[in-house]
Each structure stands twice: as structure tokens, then as C-alpha cells.
Amino acid sequence: MTDTRSVTSSAETPTDRAAVRTDEVWKVFLQGPEGVQAVRGVTLAIERGEFVAMAGPSGSGKTTLLNLIGGLTRPTRGHVWVAGHDVAGMSARALAHMRLQQVGFVFQAYNLLPVLTAFENAELPLLMLGVEEGERNERVHELFERTGLTGLEDRRPGKLSGGQQQRVAIIRAVASRPALVLADEPTANLDSATSASLLEMMEELNRETHTTFVFATHDPQVMERARRLIRLVDGRIDSDES
Amino acid sequence: MERGRLMLRLAFRNLRRQARRSLLTAAAMVIGGGLLIFSVSLGDGTHEDWIESGVRMGSGHIAIQAPEYAVSRKIEDRLSTQSVAAAREGLRSPDIAESVLEVVPRLTTGGLASSPMGARPVEVVGVDPVAEAGFSTLDERVVEGRYLEPDDRLAAYVGAELTEGLELRIGSRMVLTAQDAEGEISGQLVRVVGIFGTGIPEIDQRIVHIPLQTAGTWLRAEGAVTTVAVLVDRSRAVKRTAHHLEDELAAPIAAGDLAVLTWQEAMPELDAIVKVDDLGNYMFQGITFGIIALAIVNTILMSVLYRHREFGVLQALGFTPGQTGALVMAEGVVLTVLSGLLGIGLGLFVTWFFWRDGLDISFTWQEDWTFSGVVLDPVIVPLFRAARVIQGLLFILFVGTLASLYPAYRATRIDVAEAMKFER
Numbered sequence: 025m026t027d028t029r030s031v032t033s034s035a036e037t038p039t040d041r042a043a044v045r046t047d048e049v050w051k052v053f054l055q056g057p058e059g060v061q062a063v064r065g066v067t068l069a070i071e072r073g074e075f076v077a078m079a080g081p082s083g084s085g086k087t088t089l090l091n092l093i094g095g096l097t098r099p100t101r102g103h104v105w106v107a108g109h110d111v112a113g114m115s116a117r118a119l120a121h122m123r124l125q126q127v128g129f130v131f132q133a134y135n136l137l138p139v140l141t142a143f144e145n146a147e148l149p150l151l152m153l154g155v156e157e158g159e160r161n162e163r164v165h166e167l168f169e170r171t172g173l174t175g176l177e178d179r180r181p182g183k184l185s186g187g188q189q190q191r192v193a194i195i196r197a198v199a200s201r202p203a204l205v206l207a208d209e210p211t212a213n214l215d216s217a218t219s220a221s222l223l224e225m226m227e228e229l230n231r232e233t234h235t236t237f238v239f240a241t242h243d244p245q246v247m248e249r250a251r252r253l254i255r256l257v258d259g260r261i262d263s264d265e266s
Numbered sequence: 267m268e269r270g271r272l273m274l275r276l277a278f279r280n281l282r283r284q285a286r287r288s289l290l291t292a293a294a295m296v297i298g299g300g301l302l303i304f305s306v307s308l309g310d311g312t313h314e315d316w317i318e319s320g321v322r323m324g325s326g327h328i329a330i331q332a333p334e335y336a337v338s339r340k341i342e343d344r345l346s347t348q349s350v351a352a353a354r355e356g357l358r359s360p361d362i363a364e365s366v367l368e369v370v371p372r373l374t375t376g377g378l379a380s381s382p383m384g385a386r387p388v389e390v391v392g393v394d395p396v397a398e399a400g401f402s403t404l405d406e407r408v409v410e411g412r413y414l415e416p417d418d419r420l421a422a423y424v425g426a427e428l429t430e431g432l433e434l435r436i437g438s439r440m441v442l443t444a445q446d447a448e449g450e451i452s453g454q455l456v457r458v459v460g461i462f463g464t465g466i467p468e469i470d471q472r473i474v475h476i477p478l479q480t481a482g483t484w485l486r487a488e489g490a491v492t493t494v495a496v497l498v499d500r501s502r503a504v505k506r507t508a509h510h511l512e513d514e515l516a517a518p519i520a521a522g523d524l525a526v527l528t529w530q531e532a533m534p535e536l537d538a539i540v541k542v543d544d545l546g547n548y549m550f551q552g553i554t555f556g557i558i559a560l561a562i563v564n565t566i567l568m569s570v571l572y573r574h575r576e577f578g579v580l581q582a583l584g585f586t587p588g589q590t591g592a593l594v595m596a597e598g599v600v601l602t603v604l605s606g607l608l609g610i611g612l613g614l615f616v617t618w619f620f621w622r623d624g625l626d627i628s629f630t631w632q633e634d635w636t637f638s639g640v641v642l643d644p645v646i647v648p649l650f651r652a653a654r655v656i657q658g659l660l661f662i663l664f665v666g667t668l669a670s671l672y673p674a675y676r677a678t679r680i681d682v683a684e685a686m687k688f689e690r
Contacts, residue, residue, distance in 0.1 A: 097683035117586045123583070125584075129582050135686075137276075138283070144275075152583070
């Protein structure tokens, strides 16, 4: 087990080419008299194009760290930079724009909008970005074809299997070609074969588009496939291996 | 544009997703909208009827008088022959003539009516019998005898309560005494040719109609009148017509020879009653829509709470808090507009249904209801006005938008990370 924190701890140059950089970031939730320290002084850097898994037991702070990186929650202390942007200092509106342009999310529970079809769910970020209809259709159809979902475009999420829903969620996350995809337990609700196929798909996208993938996971399959594994324990980085 | 379409699509589909809740709220809105349009139309119809009755019994939609007459009610504050001619000329101008239905001259003075059985204070009105019959409804209220005719000279048409007090019958003689134009007390013998009953005590006890020519001779004011009363085609045309008339009569008005009064100025009590009744209706509608607004708040707020996680997902995907709030607003506004339009349709249908024969509420009446010189008609005919429909729609939209504001605000305040943990 190699602790590489010393290697990646330099966060003084936020405008460098790192996809993600955190500097002594803390997250304390106000719960009880002392609060809960979910993330405790984590400093790390993730370069563009990395395929990283953050693993650890429940309560180790991996989801909170992922949320901090994605700007879904603000650090109590410290800094988080995504593609050179200081997430901690951004307004809610600026954070939303940053997420729209730079970050794709994949969730454990898929979180597709039930009132939209698979295609409409997938094209949602493109639509919000103002991508022209022709290009939107081209990109989404290509990804549907690539993920074996052709023919299911008009189905609502309720009519798709878990694996199909997660594929749609991945298409939604990558269709806008973000610099970073954050995936929180993306395989937790799937059987191993489906998980393997999804991971393979994400690996391919990572290789082809150099999109950075960061996973928070318990799944050994994800850890095996990750080219870098960061282990968290009690809100701190316990190990960081490539 | 695309984003706007997305918002609307999401709004429609989310409303359909909670179909039962949306339909229940929409039903409240449809009934409320229908009630709004029908009650406003009914209120307008009632008021039009009151105004019509009031102005026909009184001094018309527009009264042209000497400036001091409205306060003094004395014959010395009368219109000269020239002023009457100028007023008639003004009423013939193209902008005004198309709205004018009837014009009647009246020479009115306070006096005393006496018979061998006693004397009573009265208001003697010298009228042109033919013109007056087309203007006032008093000629239709004959209980005995007849109304005045063009050839009548010493005839009087009197109220039933006055005839009771003075023990007069058809053919009875009575003496009218008043101060004439030269300030002398002068008497005139007349014979009762007709008795009327309006049910309005102040009219039945006090009003005496005699021929205008007789009144002019008796009061030494031949050719002069105290009021030129004008009836226009719609009570809503009054202000515009009065305004045009003031322009036409600018010179005699500036000289202080005459004044143009609308019925609101000539009959302020009736105007106040109409306004108070309108206020009551608005309050009732306000309360109704307050309750409906709570139903909308409940529907949309429940939807926001139920979809807490979904709003978190949208924000994670890049929706700004403002866009999330706009989505919620869109749901409220779509629900409001659709149900509001249906409600207005319902209201128009009900209004049309009762417009055909009127709404007869005579079963609730024991006897004639009157107030302030107005006889109430137990058959109310709703009045349709396009402006009221537009006002109704705007009001409904305003209520819907207002009711959606709080749920929308709640949606903008979502803690995204917390929302993602939210389990339904």
C-alpha cells in the first residue's frame, strides 16, 4: 500500500492541468454537539483522463468527497478546484453552470426523470447547454447505438431494466462531453455481468475521449478496473495507489 | 426557446403524473373561475338594471343643468332657452348622437299640493308627455287613470300615496303652489288624470307630473327648463358621452350657463350602492380565490416535497436554483391557465344559460324591493362583458402565479447533496 499523498498534495497552482484538485478540504456536518467530520483534511490531485476509484467502508467519506468535487456540497474548510475553477467560492448559479459544462454524474439509483423518455433523459444536459437539435440527436443516437439501447429511446425509465436505466444515466453523463464524470456506486444495484459491461463501456469512453472518471465504490470489479485506487478511512486518505 | 419548451414539457408531464391531485386542484379552479365569471356577470347585470331603473326614474344617465341647480333645486337656477338650444345642438353632434337614446326637458320645482283634505310637500315636474313616456318608466306604473297626453293642459299625474293623503281620485282637483321664476308665490289648479304606484315611498308621496307648457306658464318660465335629461345606450358609454358633451358645450360651461352631470354625480347614493355591492362581490371572489390559492399551494408544494430528490438531480445536472424554481412556477401557471380557461368557459356557459331568460329570484320576495329611487327587478339578467372575462383570466393567472411562488421558492432552496439522499 503506497501513500502518494505527498506526491499529489501540492495544490498551490489551481490553474494547472489537473481535472480535480483538493487542498486540505474538510466537511463537517452539524449533527450533535461536535458535528460529524465526514471529510478530514483531504488533499489530492486527479489528472485529466484518469480512471480513479475511491473506496472505503460506509461512512468513510467517499460520497461526501465526491459531492465536494462535484460542487453538490460546500467544504467547511479548504479548497476544491475542478478544471481550474475554485468550487468553494462559487455562487449556486455559477456552480450549476460549472456542473453543466464540466461534470457528468452517475448515481447508484440512476435518477432518471420518470416523466421523460430514455432519449429525453439522455439529451437533457445537451438541451440545457443549448446544443442544436441535429447535433443533439446525432450524439445521443450514437451513444444509444454504442450502448446497445437502440430501439428503447421512447421508453420511460419505469419500462427499462436497472442495467438499461444505468446505461441511459451514463449516456446522460457523457453526452455533453464533460471533463469529469463522477459516479457514486454506479454498479451497486446491478448484477455482476451488467456491471462488467457498464464498466467496460466507461473504460472505453475514458480511453477514447480522455474524460476523467472518478468512482465512489464498494464494488471489487470497479476497484480492479480502476487505474488508480484511493482508499478512504474515517474521512482521510488511507492509501492512494496507481 | 428550447429550454422554455423543456420546462413546459416537464410541467405538463409532472401535472399528468400526479393526475388525481392535479385534477382535484383544477376542479376547484374550474368551479372558482366559473363562479367568478358568472357572479361578475350577474353583478354587472344587476347593477345595469339598478342604474337603468334609477336613471329612468331620475335625471337620466346625463343631466344638463344650471351649475347651481344640483344644490339649490330652485327654479331661478334654470337653463335659459338659449342654453337648452345649445344643449340640444351639442347632443346632435356625431360623436354623441349615436349613443343618445332619449332626451327630455324637465322643469322641476318644489312646492305644495293641496286639496280640501290638507296639503303635502311635493316635487312638481313639468314634462313633455310624449318624450317623457319614452324616457321614464313612470307612465308604466299607472294604477288608475292614464299618463299625461300631448293635449293635456291642466292635468296632473300623481303618486298613489299622495292621493291617499289628500283623498284625491281621478278627476279630483288640487292646487299646486310654488315660488315662480320671479320669486312670487303662485298657484295652479290641476285635475288628477292618473295615479301611479312605484313602490318607492319618496316617489309615490312626492312626485307630480304636469305638462311642461302648463308648468312654464304657471312658473313664469316659458321655454326654460331646469334639467335636460339624457339617456344613452349603455351605462358604460356615459363617461365618454359626457366627456364629448363637455367638449361640445365648452363655451356655455365656461360662461357658467350650464353643467354636465353624469348619473354618478347626479345620484351619488346609487353610485355608492353600486360601488359597495361591487366591493362585496370582489371580497367574496377574493375569499373564494384565497381558498383556491391554498389548494394550488398545497398541490404544488406537495409535488415539490415529493420530488425533492428529482430537483436535486436536476440541479446536479446543471439546472440553476432559478431554473428549478421556474420549473415549479411553470407547473403552477400551466395548471392555473388550463383550469382557469375551462373555468371561464364554464362561467360563460352558465352566464349564457341565464342570459336567455334571466335568473328569476322572485320566490324569495314578499313585495317590491326598492332603494334610493330604484325598483329592483326580481329577474336578473347577467351581463356579458369581454373586458370582465379578460380581467377574470388575469386575476386567475395572478392567483396561480402568486400561489406557485412559495413552492417555487422552496425548490430553489434545496440542498442538492441532501436532496440526493432523500428517499420517497
